[in-house]
Amino acid sequence: MFKVLRKKVLSDTGNDRVVLLDIEAPLVAKKHQPGHFIMLRIDEKGERIPLTIADTNLETGAVTIIAQEVGITSKQLGRLEAGDYILDFVGPLGQAAHYPEHKHVVCIGGGLGVAPLYPEVKHLHEIDSHVTTIIGARTKEILILEEEMRKHSHQFYVATDDGSYGTKGFVTTVLQQMIDDQQPVDLVIAIGPIPMMKAVANLTRQYNIKTLVSLNSLMVDGTGMCGACRVTVGGETKFTCIDGPEFDGHLVDFDEQMRRLNMYKDKEKSALALEGCGGVGRCH
Amino acid sequence: MSLNNQSKLGGRQPMSLLEDQLRISGFGEVALGYTEEQAIAEAKRCLQCKKPLCQQGCPVNIDIKDFIGLIAEGKFSEACEKIKEKNSLPAVCGRVCPQEEQCEIKCIVGIKGEAVAIGRLERFVADHVMSMEREKVDCAIQAGKKVAVVGSGPAGLACASELAKLCYDVTMYEAFHEPGGVLMYGIPQFRLPKEIVKEEVEFLRQIGVKIECNVIIGKTLTIDDLFAMGFEAVFLGTGAGLPYFLGIEGENLNGVYSANEFLTRVNLMRAYKFPEYRTPVHVGNRVAVVGAGNVAMDAARTAKRLGAEVHIIYRRSEEEMPARKEEIEHAKEEEIQFQTLSNPLRLIGDDKGYVTGIVCEKMELGEPDSSGRRRPQPIPNSEFTIDIDTLVVAVGQGPNPIVTQATPELQVNKWGNIIVDEQTGATSIPGVYAGGDVVTGAATVIKAMGAGKIAAVGIHDYLIAKE
Numbered sequence A: 001m002f003k004v005l006r007k008k009v010l011s012d013t014g015n016d017r018v019v020l021l022d023i024e025a026p027l028v029a030k031k032h033q034p035g036h037f038i039m040l041r042i043d044e045k046g047e048r049i050p051l052t053i054a055d056t057n058l059e060t061g062a063v064t065i066i067a068q069e070v071g072i073t074s075k076q077l078g079r080l081e082a083g084d085y086i087l088d089f090v091g092p093l094g095q096a097a098h099y100p101e102h103k104h105v106v107c108i109g110g111g112l113g114v115a116p117l118y119p120e121v122k123h124l125h126e127i128d129s130h131v132t133t134i135i136g137a138r139t140k141e142i143l144i145l146e147e148e149m150r151k152h153s154h155q156f157y158v159a160t161d162d163g164s165y166g167t168k169g170f171v172t173t174v175l176q177q178m179i180d181d182q183q184p185v186d187l188v189i190a191i192g193p194i195p196m197m198k199a200v201a202n203l204t205r206q207y208n209i210k211t212l213v214s215l216n217s218l219m220v221d222g223t224g225m226c227g228a229c230r231v232t233v234g235g236e237t238k239f240t241c242i243d244g245p246e247f248d249g250h251l252v253d254f255d256e257q258m259r260r261l262n263m264y265k266d267k268e269k270s271a272l273a274l275e276g277c278g279g280v281g282r283c284h
Numbered sequence B: 001m002s003l004n005n006q007s008k009l010g011g012r013q014p015m016s017l018l019e020d021q022l023r024i025s026g027f028g029e030v031a032l033g034y035t036e037e038q039a040i041a042e043a044k045r046c047l048q049c050k051k052p053l054c055q056q057g058c059p060v061n062i063d064i065k066d067f068i069g070l071i072a073e074g075k076f077s078e079a080c081e082k083i084k085e086k087n088s089l090p091a092v093c094g095r096v097c098p099q100e101e102q103c104e105i106k107c108i109v110g111i112k113g114e115a116v117a118i119g120r121l122e123r124f125v126a127d128h129v130m131s132m133e134r135e136k137v138d139c140a141i142q143a144g145k146k147v148a149v150v151g152s153g154p155a156g157l158a159c160a161s162e163l164a165k166l167c168y169d170v171t172m173y174e175a176f177h178e179p180g181g182v183l184m185y186g187i188p189q190f191r192l193p194k195e196i197v198k199e200e201v202e203f204l205r206q207i208g209v210k211i212e213c214n215v216i217i218g219k220t221l222t223i224d225d226l227f228a229m230g231f232e233a234v235f236l237g238t239g240a241g242l243p244y245f246l247g248i249e250g251e252n253l254n255g256v257y258s259a260n261e262f263l264t265r266v267n268l269m270r271a272y273k274f275p276e277y278r279t280p281v282h283v284g285n286r287v288a289v290v291g292a293g294n295v296a297m298d299a300a301r302t303a304k305r306l307g308a309e310v311h312i313i314y315r316r317s318e319e320e321m322p323a324r325k326e327e328i329e330h331a332k333e334e335e336i337q338f339q340t341l342s343n344p345l346r347l348i349g350d351d352k353g354y355v356t357g358i359v360c361e362k363m364e365l366g367e368p369d370s371s372g373r374r375r376p377q378p379i380p381n382s383e384f385t386i387d388i389d390t391l392v393v394a395v396g397q398g399p400n401p402i403v404t405q406a407t408p409e410l411q412v413n414k415w416g417n418i419i420v421d422e423q424t425g426a427t428s429i430p431g432v433y434a435g436g437d438v439v440t441g442a443a444t445v446i447k448a449m450g451a452g453k454i455a456a457v458g459i460h461d462y463l464i465a466k467e
């Protein structure tokens, strides 16, 4: 059993609740490096789901996870409070990310990709890279981790679809501007919804800027045992959990990845409906 | 209840089977086991040979003659003790061992008629004694030395149990949330009820083995960490968990599963009870399974129970099928259709990315190859398509790379299997032992257990010598 040490609601606009949880898992905390994720199962009947490790605290043994409430498990997670327990929590999983020092790295996070991006921004800042962060959101209220990101970035931009904050437009609008301004970019890291990562990769491909994306494939075990997390990268099949989750954005087959993520959509809806949420998520 | 295997005069006692219709509508165990009378009658068929050949066929060398003798006298507990001297999981092995090619194939009675049903008798005593008080291990002289066992499949379970009986302080680490390895996530409920596996694991706890789930060695803790934590030896029984795919076009379409994923979703995560259990599985009306080993049969029979029409697609003919005969028979009784001499070429999908069909070509058998099996060759212009909603690929698996990647000093062969000394289970790292599927590649429960026991003795000798 793993104890919830702290809980915080990061944003709440009805459907888009984002919650942060600190889970007591000292062994996982100790081994964590940027890029790693965990798998958790809340109770006996639960599904195993992957979540990125957003932060760790070696003194308290806490592992921070940030989850967007999109379906049954993430909503159940959102209902937990400090002092509650979850049944299973395992990690750290995946390949650690290895980044260049003293280079200009543009970190792009969209929607929930902001959470997994945070440890990478922090790490790059620590190894003295020049960090530019671009955060995208539909609207101002659902922006998360802004202060934390700002603190670890040399340049910081926000893009909102509706223009309610920062630049009006997409993260690619800001990136295009930087490229047009002839700012040298050594590496782009993009984490977010598939359409966003695809758009970023399409843009940087034209300028030959190396781009890493982090995939959020469906997973069962997270240890290479099942192949649920398959993705085509450069024409080869890879397992996101053991070969990734970070891959070269110019080589990933995003359309296939998008289709695979939708595999259980109908089933997920029916499960949610049964929970009494009706799929709209106001069941708290 | 039907008595399917009608006994001939002098033939073996038939085992009752669940009726076909009851079977495919649920996950209840298919083979129902012997009654006391049947067990005694079957035991009396044993000739109590002077030189019992059967024993040589058993990978863990059970005193088969003696335990069967005890059953014939009605001494079931004693029979169980006898088996347990060599095999700590008789309820499991009695059910899933390929007896017909191990112990029973050597039985003298089998030369002229049907061999003594050794596996069924083993299962009988195990089930019979299961509910009774189990042996207690008396560790007056607590050796106190700590040994870590990695992986809780048959290899790990056997190694841990031997070491605990030798009074070591054993901790077993398991990556998944439940111990048991393939017994838990792979072999389905209807062939090996999970309660039996749980009972065996509970027994290990009773004899003092600590079991830590949710720990991945190579990730959560490394082998170096284990030594730093005071463990004096480590056993690796991490199995063959990495699924192979066919490498054909369309294999990443939705609805295409490895057998591991399909069976894990259904068995370990209980997707057959979705949405009460939260893990979904996509089945549809028509399922094809590629391959013809035990894993393929299990996947096919599982899909059948989830309501689908099921086809098994296999490149060779029925004769070459690697699955146990009994499993093939059960699959046939459950109306699973066999498309033998058929080789998958590519998959077709719809515009949403779901698989809709599998294109195969017909094969014919040519000359025998190095394995002695006749090599299948394609028949030109023989392509045909089977409409499907789901495909399960069951064409084998390799060793999971997590431990070996994290431990570069550990010597592996070109397939990634850990190299060990066969006599002791020792790997290239002093104090680190290995056994089971991670060494041999996908094999059998009893072989993995045998390897776990050998390594336990190897570890014991190593720790004594070290003193």
Ligand SMILES: Cc1cc2nc3c(=O)[nH]c(=O)nc-3n(C[C@H](O)[C@H](O)[C@H](O)COP(=O)(O)OP(=O)(O)OC[C@H]3O[C@@H](n4cnc5c(N)ncnc54)[C@H](O)[C@@H]3O)c2cc1C
Residues within 6 Å of the ligand: A037, A047, A049, A050, A051, A052, A053, A066, A067, A068, A069, A070, A071, A072, A073, A074, A075, A112, A115, A116, A215, A216, A217, A218, A219, A245, A261, A262, A263, A265, A268
């Ligand atoms: C390596 C990795 C790291 C991740 N890190 C985070 C993280 O830090 N925070 C976070 O909130 N999520 C993260 N995810 C995604 C997270 O695992 C899913 O949101 C979660 O599994 C949804 O479970 P559910 O039961 O709540 O929703 P479900 O009922 O399973 O799904 C609800 C809806 O979400 C969609 N969905 C399901 N799974 C995913 C997925 N993997 N990605 C995107 N959409 C999905 C479905 O299509 C459906 O529409 C990560 C995924 C991976 C593979």
Ligand SMILES: Cc1cc2nc3c(=O)[nH]c(=O)nc-3n(C[C@H](O)[C@H](O)[C@H](O)COP(=O)(O)OP(=O)(O)OC[C@H]3O[C@@H](n4cnc5c(N)ncnc54)[C@H](O)[C@@H]3O)c2cc1C
Residues within 6 Å of the ligand: B096, B097, B098, B150, B151, B152, B153, B154, B155, B156, B173, B174, B175, B176, B179, B180, B181, B182, B183, B186, B187, B188, B215, B216, B217, B218, B237, B238, B239, B240, B241, B263, B294, B295, B298, B400, B402, B403, B435, B436, B437, B438, B442, B443, B444, B445, B446, B448
């Ligand atoms: C579907 C199916 C049906 C089968 N049917 C039969 C049958 O009828 N008869 C028969 O004799 N054999 C059968 N087999 C084969 C048999 O199950 C295996 O040979 C046997 O289980 C191997 O045992 P093992 O202990 O080596 O590995 P496994 O049973 O694979 O156990 C390995 C365990 O180690 C864990 N692990 C892996 N890596 C790590 C790590 N890094 N850290 C911690 N834990 C880790 C895994 O999660 C797993 O629990 C079948 C196999 C399958 C898949």
Ligand code: SF4
Residues within 6 Å of the ligand: B057, B058, B059, B060, B061, B062, B064, B087, B093, B094, B097, B098, B099, B102, B103, B104, B118, B119, B122, B446
């Ligand atoms: S363990 Fe297997 S091989 Fe050995 S006697 Fe029992 S059934 Fe036969």
Ligand code: SF4
Residues within 6 Å of the ligand: B045, B046, B047, B048, B049, B052, B053, B054, B055, B064, B065, B068, B106, B107, B108, B109, B116, B118
């Ligand atoms: S070989 Fe057959 S008959 Fe002889 S002891 Fe073994 S089981 Fe009995």
Ligand code: FES
Residues within 6 Å of the ligand: A218, A219, A220, A221, A222, A223, A224, A225, A226, A227, A228, A229, A230, A239, A240, A241, A242
């Ligand atoms: S999640 Fe099972 S192999 Fe990646």
